[in-house]
Amino acid sequence: MYSHSVPTGLQIQNEIPLAPLTTFGIGGPARYFAVADTETQVAEAVAWAEQRSLRLFILGGGSNLLVRDAGFDGLVLRIGVPGVESCGDGCFEVGAGEIWDQFVERVVGQEMAGVECLAGIPGSVGGTPVQNVGAYGQEVAETIEWVRVFDRRSHAWVRLEKGACRFRYRQSLFNSDEPERYIVTRVGFRLRPGGRPNLRYADLQRRLGGREDLSLASVAAVVREIRREKGMLLVEGDADCRSAGSFFKNPVVSLDRLEAIAAAAGVQPGTVPGWPAGVGLIKVPAAWLLERAGFVKGFGDGPAGISTRHTLALTNRGGATCADIERLQGQIVDGVKERFGMTLEREPVLLG
Numbered sequence: 001m002y003s004h005s006v007p008t009g010l011q012i013q014n015e016i017p018l019a020p021l022t023t024f025g026i027g028g029p030a031r032y033f034a035v036a037d038t039e040t041q042v043a044e045a046v047a048w049a050e051q052r053s054l055r056l057f058i059l060g061g062g063s064n065l066l067v068r069d070a071g072f073d074g075l076v077l078r079i080g081v082p083g084v085e086s087c088g089d090g091c092f093e094v095g096a097g098e099i100w101d102q103f104v105e106r107v108v109g110q111e112m113a114g115v116e117c118l119a120g121i122p123g124s125v126g127g128t129p130v131q132n133v134g135a136y137g138q139e140v141a142e143t144i145e146w147v148r149v150f151d152r153r154s155h156a157w158v159r160l161e162k163g164a165c166r167f168r169y170r171q172s173l174f175n176s177d178e179p180e181r182y183i184v185t186r187v188g189f190r191l192r193p194g195g196r197p198n199l200r201y202a203d204l205q206r207r208l209g210g211r212e213d214l215s216l217a218s219v220a221a222v223v224r225e226i227r228r229e230k231g232m233l234l235v236e237g238d239a240d241c242r243s244a245g246s247f248f249k250n251p252v253v254s255l256d257r258l259e260a261i262a263a264a265a266g267v268q269p270g271t272v273p274g275w276p277a278g279v280g281l282i283k284v285p286a287a288w289l290l291e292r293a294g295f296v297k298g299f300g301d302g303p304a305g306i307s308t309r310h311t312l313a314l315t316n317r318g319g320a321t322c323a324d325i326e327r328l329q330g331q332i333v334d335g336v337k338e339r340f341g342m343t344l345e346r347e348p349v350l351l352g
Helices: 039-051 100-109 127-131 173-177 202-207 216-229 255-265 286-292 322-340
Strands: 003-005 011-017 029-036 056-059 065-067 072-079 084-088 091-095 144-151 156-161 182-190 252-254 281-283 304-306 314-316 349-351
Touching: 029 039, 039 056, 039 072, 039 144, 039 182, 065 322, 072 182, 091 100, 100 216, 127 144, 127 173, 127 182, 173 182, 202 216, 252 255, 255 281, 255 286, 255 322, 286 322, 304 322, 314 322
Parallel strands: 029 072, 056 072, 065 349
Antiparallel strands: 003 011, 011 029, 084 091, 091 182, 144 156, 144 182, 252 281, 304 314
């Protein structure tokens, strides 16, 4: 291994293992790897890759990533831009390299509402607008005001206001409309000083016993407890945590399909769970579909399996390869399609 340096102090290293940089703990090396702690270094890294006709991949916290066993034959750039600046009236400017859960803990402690149900989610701040991170009735799009990005097409720095980010369920401009064009370096949030916690999510309401007089910190703590019980909170030594969180997206279907879904599941019409997802649409829990197709918690007898605590999490039980995870993914997708006629979509990014 050796490294190249550019005038900004950016160090570009060779053959760096990527598995330790992901929550899955899976995957081969990056041919080249660098950490950008400043926006200048981000631009320098892009130029360095372009001059050598190399593919460029932007790495955040590695919590929504599955790396192929052969690794990545290009430059992996980890965004480490730091900083949390309070701008008053609930507004914060946050560097993309900040740890998301630490930011949540900080603002919840300041009685700023808007992200309390997103506590315990692994990864960095820069990854949240890309995926439009959401959980327990909240989406990060509800509080994002703007995103500062480097436009790889125009080689210019741009501030994109909320509407330009095209947020929708687990999608945005950054991962769906124009993937690989923009590199997020800073995010602007507007929270609600002294606001009440979001208690829309049914599972959270049941856990809280219907109470609505709880503090933001109390709700965030309960969310972390739920995530821990499901193996969705990173805990050292816990095999169920070696995952990328929810592996499949909850499919959105038309309301007129619910009767057929109920029949395929062998349940009474009107009992299929779901959440409104627009006019004439409903979001059906992917976990519910998996379980009724025979893919229950603990499924699998090899190094890759379904979490013992969370149906949607595929886990690395120890020594799993990307190929192992992809085989299990294929088995599940085929089984759900055969039972329900629906094709599940993978949520984590596949690199390589």
